[in-house]
Amino acid sequence: AQSVTQPDIHITVSEGASLELRCNYSYGATPYLFWYVQSPGQGLQLLLKYFSGDTLVQGIKGFEAEFKRSQSSFNLRKPSVHWSDAAEYFCAVAPRRGSTLGRLYFGRGTQLTVWP
Amino acid sequence: KAGVTQTPRYLIKTRGQQVTLSCSPISGHRSVSWYQQTPGQGLQFLFEYFSETQRNKGNFPGRFSGRQFSNSRSEMNVSTLELGDSALYLCASSLDRAGDTEAFFGQGTRLTVV
Numbered sequence: 001a002q003s004v005t006q007p008d009i010h011i012t013v014s015e016g017a018s019l020e021l022r023c024n025y026s027y028g029a030t031p032y033l034f035w036y037v038q039s040p041g042q043g044l045q046l047l048l049k050y051f052s053g054d055t056l057v058q059g060i061k062g063f064e065a066e067f068k069r070s071q072s073s074f075n076l077r078k079p080s081v082h083w084s085d086a087a088e089y090f091c092a093v094a095p096r097r098g099s100t101l102g103r104l105y106f107g108r109g110t111q112l113t114v115w116p
Numbered sequence: 117k118a119g120v121t122q123t124p125r126y127l128i129k130t131r132g133q134q135v136t137l138s139c140s141p142i143s144g145h146r147s148v149s150w151y152q153q154t155p156g157q158g159l160q161f162l163f164e165y166f167s168e169t170q171r172n173k174g175n176f177p178g179r180f181s182g183r184q185f186s187n188s189r190s191e192m193n194v195s196t197l198e199l200g201d202s203a204l205y206l207c208a209s210s211l212d213r214a215g216d217t218e219a220f221f222g223q224g225t226r227l228t229v230v
Contacts, residue, residue, distance in 0.1 A: 034218065043120075043206055043221040090159065101210045101217045103149060103172050106159040 002027045004091055006107035013081050014115045021076040021110050023091030031093040033074040034104070035065055038088045047089075050074060061085070086114040118142065120209050120222035128228045134195040137225045141188050141209030147171075148190040149219065150182060153204040162205075165190055166212070197229045 003026040013019055025031065032051055036044040048059025055067040065076045074091060091107040121140040129135050141148050149172075150162040161174040165184035182192040188209070194201055204226050208219040 032217075036221075041204075041224075041226070043122075043223040044208075046218055046220070049218055101147065101212060101219060103161045103164055103174070104151075104159075104208075104219060105161075106151075108158045 002031075002093065002095065002105045004093055004105050004107040006089075006091055006110050008110045009108070010111045010113065012113040012115060015083050016080050019076075019078045019081045019085070019112070021089050021091075021112070023074045023076065023107060025072050025074065025091075025093045025105075027072075027093060027095065029096065030067075030069060031095050032101070033065075033067060034092040034094070035059065035063070035074070035076045036090045036092060037061075038090065038109075040087075044090065047076070081112075081114055083114045083116060086112055088112070120207055120220050122205075122207050122222035122225050124225060125223065126226045126228075128230060129197050130230055131197055131199060133197050134193060135197060135227060136191055136193045137205055137207075137227070139190045139192075139207030139209075139222060141190070141207075142211075142220055145209035145211050145220070146188050147210045147212055148184055148188065149208045149210075150190070150192050151206045151208065152176075153206060153224070154202075159206070162192065194227075199229050201227065202229045203227060 005024045034049045035047040050067045088109045092104040123138045147166045149164040152160045164172040168184045179195045184190045204224045206224045208221045210219045
């Protein structure tokens with residue numbers, strides 16, 4: 001069965017510090033990979049995605065993620081965190097099904113707190 | 117370009133009642149999926165529709181149903197509401213395109229069952 005693991009439920013960093021959020025997935029073949037961010041009471045906003053090609057992908061708001069096939073990981077990073085980055089972050093995978101995206105499997109999320 | 121629109125944003129219902137939530141996808145998107153988000157269970161997949169056909173279904177009881185119309189708008193219905201149905205219900209639409217697609221989410225409908 002497909003599963004997505006985000007081992008860190010809550011992370012606290014100081015503003016300006018670097019950030020890495022971890023994500024591991026369990027799936028037979030390399031799926032499509034996504035990171036979403038959610039502010040309180042809001043929907044999910046896509047930060048970045050990996051389909052193929054360069055394993056280091058750039059996203060919005062200065063985020064990047066690296067796909068490591070050997071570790072089945074897709075960790076999210078940001079070199080310098082801003083107070084506005086405080087939110088909940090979700091890693092998601094979708095099985096490759098030709099042209100269709102299909103359902104997403106989500107991790108449980110990592111809540112990010114940023115100290116001023 | 118308008119995003120995914122969910123209505124209403126907030127709902128309060130009583131146990132035993134039924135509720136209908138609506139989702140208007142991004143123009144041109146024919147795939148619509150629904151998710152339930154709760155603090156205890158996280159984000160759980162309900163169902164996916166494409167061109168008016170249910171293409172995939174999650175592990176929810178039959179009280180949860182959905183449909184999609186010819187204009188790709190979708191509705192989900194929950195009958196005989198239970199307290200545990202209180203959640204944020206999220207709708208996502210996607211443009212099925214080989215090699216490059218993503219799900220765009222609406223802001224959700226917050227359902228509270230009392």
